[in-house]
Amino acid sequence: MTPGSDTVTRQGEGLRRQLLRAREQVLAEIRAFPPAIPACDAQFNHLLQRRDALGRDLGRLDDILAAAVSEEEKARRLTAFRRDSAFPEPDPQGA
16 A cells, blocks of 8 residues: 555545435435325426436445555546536535
């Protein structure tokens, strides 16, 4: 493990924890949503879209963290991920 690899791994794992917490919050909102006509409810549909976007982001992040590339490349990919993520706002308590 190179000196910078621990930092890159910790950053990636911090991002992963943030996304998992965000997804869990969305799933809890979906579970608590009052029974109605969900397909006609804009708020419910928005929650479903957020859930799907979080799933895509988690998949992308897992791919970045598992890639057999240099730590510099992994750090570059994490930077791009943060820029392009559907949920780019950092959680100061999660990293």
